Amino acid sequence: MEIDKENVVQAVVIMDTFNNHFSPICDNKPMGLLQVAGIPLIDFALESLSHGGVGEVILFCCKGGQKIKDYVRSCIDNKAIWSVTMEVQVMMSDTCQTMGDVMREIDAAGLIRGYFVLTTVNSISNIHFGSLLEQHKQTCKKDKGAAMTLVYKKVSWEHPLIASDKPTFLAADANTKKVLMHQKYKPKSTEKSINLPLEIVLNHSEVKLHHNLVDASIALCSPSVPPLFSDNFDFQTRDDFIHGILINEEILASSLYYTLLKGNQYAAAVTNWKTYQTVCHDVLHNWTYPLSIDTGLSYQNTYFDMGNHNFRNKNSTLSRSSSIVENVLIGSKTVINDNTVVTKSMIGKKCVIGNNVTIKGSHIMNNVVIKDNCNIVNSFIDDNCTIEENSVVENGTIIASNVVVQAGSQLRGNILESTEAEREKTLMKSTSESTEWENESSGSGGDDFIGFEKTWSDSESCYSSDGSDESSLPDSPIPEDTNIFLQEVIDSLARGYEEKLKNDYLILEINSSRYAYNIQLHEVNFFVVRALLSIPVLAETKNVLSTVKDILKYFKPVLSNYIKTKSSIMDCLRAVEDSCIKCQWLEGKCGQILHLLYEADVVDEDSLIEWRQDLEENESPIANQPSLVKFFEWIEEASEESDESE
Amino acid sequence: MFLYQGPVKELDDKFVTLIGKFVADIKHGKIRGSTNRVLAMVTLLETIITESQYTTALELCGAIRAAGRQVMAALPNELGVEGSGESLQRLVLAAGARRATLGTAQHDLREPLRDYIAELRGELESSISSICGQAREHVHGDELILTYGASAITEKFLRAAAPRKYKLILAEGPDPTESHAMANRLSAAGVPVTVISAASIYAVMSRVNKAALGGGAVLSEAGLFSVTLAARHYRVPVLALVPLYKLCPIHDLTPFNSSGSPHTALSYDHHEATSDNVHVYAPMYDFAPPDHVTLFITNLGGSSPSYMYRMLSELYDPSDYLL
Numbered sequence: 010m011e012i013d014k015e016n017v018v019q020a021v022v023i024m025d026t027f028n029n030h031f032s033p034i035c036d037n038k039p040m041g042l043l044q045v046a047g048i049p050l051i052d053f054a055l056e057s058l059s060h061g062g063v064g065e066v067i068l069f070c071c072k073g074g075q076k077i078k079d080y081v082r083s084c085i086d087n088k089a090i091w092s093v094t095m096e097v098q099v100m101m102s103d104t105c106q107t108m109g110d111v112m113r114e115i116d117a118a119g120l121i122r123g124y125f126v127l128t129t130v131n132s133i134s135n136i137h138f139g140s141l142l143e144q145h146k147q148t149c150k151k152d153k154g155a156a157m158t159l160v161y162k163k164v165s166w167e168h169p170l171i172a173s174d175k176p177t178f179l180a181a182d183a184n185t186k187k188v189l190m191h192q193k194y195k196p197k198s199t200e201k202s203i204n205l206p207l208e209i210v211l212n213h214s215e216v217k218l219h220h221n222l223v224d225a226s227i228a229l230c231s232p233s234v235p236p237l238f239s240d241n242f243d244f245q246t247r248d249d250f251i252h253g254i255l256i257n258e259e260i261l262a263s264s265l266y267y268t269l270l271k272g273n274q275y276a277a278a279v280t281n282w283k284t285y286q287t288v289c290h291d292v293l294h295n296w297t298y299p300l301s302i303d304t305g306l307s308y309q310n311t312y313f314d315m316g317n318h319n320f321r322n323k324n325s326t327l328s329r330s331s332s333i334v335e336n337v338l339i340g341s342k343t344v345i346n347d348n349t350v351v352t353k354s355m356i357g358k359k360c361v362i363g364n365n366v367t368i369k370g371s372h373i374m375n376n377v378v379i380k381d382n383c384n385i386v387n388s389f390i391d392d393n394c395t396i397e398e399n400s401v402v403e404n405g406t407i408i409a410s411n412v413v414v415q416a417g418s419q420l421r422g423n424i425l426e427s428t429e430a431e432r433e434k435t436l437m438k439s440t441s442e443s444t445e446w447e448n449e450s451s452g453s454g455g456d457d458f459i460g461f462e463k464t465w466s467d468s469e470s471c472y473s474s475d476g477s478d479e480s481s482l483p484d485s486p487i488p489e490d491t492n493i494f495l496q497e498v499i500d501s502l503a504r505g506y507e508e509k510l511k512n513d514y515l516i517l518e519i520n521s522s523r524y525a526y527n528i529q530l531h532e533v534n535f536f537v538v539r540a541l542l543s544i545p546v547l548a549e550t551k552n553v554l555s556t557v558k559d560i561l562k563y564f565k566p567v568l569s570n571y572i573k574t575k576s577s578i579m580d581c582l583r584a585v586e587d588s589c590i591k592c593q594w595l596e597g598k599c600g601q602i603l604h605l606l607y608e609a610d611v612v613d614e615d616s617l618i619e620w621r622q623d624l625e626e627n628e629s630p631i632a633n634q635p636s637l638v639k640f641f642e643w644i645e646e647a648s649e650e651s652d653e654s655e
Numbered sequence: 656m657f658l659y660q661g662p663v664k665e666l667d668d669k670f671v672t673l674i675g676k677f678v679a680d681i682k683h684g685k686i687r688g689s690t691n692r693v694l695a696m697v698t699l700l701e702t703i704i705t706e707s708q709y710t711t712a713l714e715l716c717g718a719i720r721a722a723g724r725q726v727m728a729a730l731p732n733e734l735g736v737e738g739s740g741e742s743l744q745r746l747v748l749a750a751g752a753r754r755a756t757l758g759t760a761q762h763d764l765r766e767p768l769r770d771y772i773a774e775l776r777g778e779l780e781s782s783i784s785s786i787c788g789q790a791r792e793h794v795h796g797d798e799l800i801l802t803y804g805a806s807a808i809t810e811k812f813l814r815a816a817a818p819r820k821y822k823l824i825l826a827e828g829p830d831p832t833e834s835h836a837m838a839n840r841l842s843a844a845g846v847p848v849t850v851i852s853a854a855s856i857y858a859v860m861s862r863v864n865k866a867a868l869g870g871g872a873v874l875s876e877a878g879l880f881s882v883t884l885a886a887r888h889y890r891v892p893v894l895a896l897v898p899l900y901k902l903c904p905i906h907d908l909t910p911f912n913s914s915g916s917p918h919t920a921l922s923y924d925h926h927e928a929t930s931d932n933v934h935v936y937a938p939m940y941d942f943a944p945p946d947h948v949t950l951f952i953t954n955l956g957g958s959s960p961s962y963m964y965r966m967l968s969e970l971y972d973p974s975d976y977l978l
Contacts, residue, residue, distance in 0.1 A: 088671055088672065088675050090678060092675075093676045094679055094683075162923075164924050164925075165925055167926040168929065169926065170929075272922055273916055273919075291929060294934075294935065295914050295917060296917060296918070296923055298914075314914075318934055335934070
């Protein structure tokens with residue numbers, strides 16, 4: 010029995026992706042239960058592992074572990090095919106935040122007996138893991154330090170799996186298949202050159218460069234991998250691990266290898282909505298053979314092939330006048346009524362689709378009700394939703410479970426969530442909020458969110474409307490501390506102005522906030538002027554200019570305290586520029602403000618001229634404002650006059 | 656007839672697990688070749704019979720039918736095409752059970768059934784060799800024989816005919832590497848082999864004396880139809896090598912074909928592969944109509960297509976046609 014155990018191939022499946030690419034769908038349910046072509050990902054994972062000769066599986070859940078556990082148990086009770094040949098163990102840990110934590114946990118628990126397969130729940134493949142692992146063992150015999158063999162599938166550059174994910178660049182020794190360099194680019198990166206260190210080329214007789222690899226997040230690991238994660242606390246993801254190993258190859262005494270899959274082998278990972286669609290398509294078109302839409306409990310073939318890659322469950326009901334065009338999957342007990350057109354879509358179980366509905370390029374999960382005359386294009390609708398009559402849902406709308414969409418709604422690229430707390434099925438996010446949500450996700454997630462595709466397979470538009478411009482974050486947002494500082498300065502100045510406090514106290518107050526928030530001197534100059542021009546009184550008054558004049562007069566001592574040197578004058582002018590751009594009440598009045606400052610002797614001619622040049626160089630939006638132009642004309646005239654008079 | 660109208664028995668958990676394992680083994684390709692599959696199925700049914708606590712014909716038939724239904728639901732195409740024997744075996748066993756027991760239903764049937772199963776297994780194992788024994792009656796010296804793709808039974812048949820000094824043309828099947836390997840082995844056995852691509856079958860057919868086809872014959876690997884069609888056009892006799900266990904009275908034609916991975920038609924590397932407007936079909940099976948086959952060679956000798964119905968009715972009780 011003991012000997013037998015040693016030969017069993019072990020696999021570790023990480024059940025989370027540690028990102029929010031599938032938010033809000035995967036907020037409340039584990040990634041493993043997300044359905045791809047009607048089958049939960051976990052079924053694909055387990056089936057492919059059992060098919061690949063794996064004997065023991067460790068499912069590692071970081072959230073929703075109980076749901077996974079229940080699901081696995083129900084599968085075993087129902088005699089799923091894999092349960093006969095494979096032992097499945099579900100591990101749970103709420104503390105793990107990254108893949109690195111998971112590996113450290115596994116190392117601590119001592120679950121790994123030897124070589125093992127490391128994969129994630131979102132990868133779908135039909136490869137034979139056992140033989141690949143054997144291959145990795147052979148590599149290890151030649152090189153004791155071989156830690157990991159990465160599994161890649163080579164596809165063409167235009168392939169959607171590459172175009173919509175992070176392309177990988179790989180340099181490797183052609184003879185030994187040892188990885189020398191590994192780099193991931195951002196999606197649609199505009200980088201045109203690749204830096205290849207010279208020693209890579211000098212030290213190896215033949216180097217292979219790959220740029221068109223699909224990373225299915227499958228790796229074959231040596232027993233040394235979990236300890237390596239434990240030793241290096243900065244390894245958070247598999248990419249960290251790869252980079253760490255490559256950079257510190259000598260110190261860690263480890264190396265990486267790669268292997269490419271052959272023509273009939275399929276491997277891909279569902280990493281975002283785009284790849285989700287691609288993988289669904291591949292499953293429907295049988296590229297994943299023998300994994301198919303019948304994968305699951307015991308391969309009870311329950312689908313009718315209707316031609317044109319349309320499949321419908323034997324228990325589904327289609328109206329005679331409905332039309333199913335191509336690439337459609339219809340689950341069991343789903344009813345489709347009169348004159349409804351469905352194309353390029355997946356419809357789950359027990360759905361009811363009304364009359365005259367058009368469904369195109371969409372993914373509809375289970376128990377969804379779509380009433381008459383709706384139009385559903387390129388959208389994702391989760392379980393138990395209801396779409397009332399005459400609604401339009403399109404452009405990558407994502408609707409989480411239990412939402413009711415009101416009759417006649419127009420949803421374009423929105424993300425709808427149901428509020429669990431109130432137990433009320435309401436719309437939470439409107440269009441304006443949805444953009445906000447994306448910014449959040451790209452900011453906090455660190456990864457670029459790739460949205461649902463606008464058109465089903467338009468190779469040009471990689472990102473949807475809801476994903477288009479997040480790669481560039483809102484330009485240089487004011488960092489937290491300085492923002493608070495600015496607010497405080499504005500508050501104290503406003504109070505000082507209202508209550509006619511002494512300027513000396515105000516200076517003291519500003520200085521103390523300055524130290525509290527650790528603000529540089531030149532920033533203080535900038536913010537004081539900025540604050541002066543943002544005092545709330547200005548927004549309310551009708552005659553802005555006279556108020557500004559008043560304010561400047563009142564705060565003269567403050568200004569003269571801060572604005573003394575040439576560089577501080579420049580700070581002041583930049584603050585004016587900034588305020589004129591950002592504050593509505595100063596719109597178009599830049600010249601007048603400057604005039605007031607000039608008259609108050611805060612700024613001088615030389616710095617004004619220098620600043621103007623800066624403006625023109627930087628192509629500032631206010632450079633050509635008529636008031637500003639006029640003001641500079643006046644300055645020039647004035648200086649000439651003064652020259653003459655001398 | 657009452658035997659077939661009763662409700663299907665629920666199988667023990669033990670047996671359900673066994674059936675699951677059997678299905679998994681076939682799905683994962685651990686059991687290859689139709690003969691091995693049929694033998695595995697017989698072993699499975701034997702276990703169910705010997706280990707079950709049922710003793711009467713009615714109960715045993717119920718258990719066997721339940722097992723049969725499960726396997727058939729899980730592997731409809733295996734049943735229909737390659738492993739059609741599986742259903743057959745179940746039916747034969749059921750028939751055997753009845754034959755041995757009608758009237759005396761109270762006796763313990765398991766012992767006589769075990770003998771019957773042993774006999775059946777012997778027949779299965781010898782069926783291929785008895786087909787090959789007829790090889791020299793059909794292949795003559797200086798003939799040009801054409802075969803399509805790789806199949807174990809054709810290879811054995813052609814090997815058995817090797818002393819006749821014939822020439823062989825082997826057309827590549829869906830998996831060229833297997834065809835090439837078979838060509839290699841045959842030429843090592845002293846048969847002059849020419850490998851051609853499937854596309855040129857029609858071009859060489861006019862010179863061919865006989866076409867010998869194995870691997871299921873009527874429902875066989877994709878591409879077979881082009882061979883039989885070309886043979887019919889040139890009036891070339893077609894020999895179909897079919898062990899009797901491949902004959903199956905029930906065949907659900909609705910999912911007649913199943914599609915494999917389309918990589919044989921278009922490589923996944925191309926981005927067209929996932930393009931929406933491209934549909935790639937890779938059917939796994941082909942159907943050759945009976946009038947394209949001149950002679951079915953079974954382990955009981957050659958018979959013409961019109962006589963096959965008789966074979967079926969001898970093998971199966973007509974009331975077994977429905978599970």
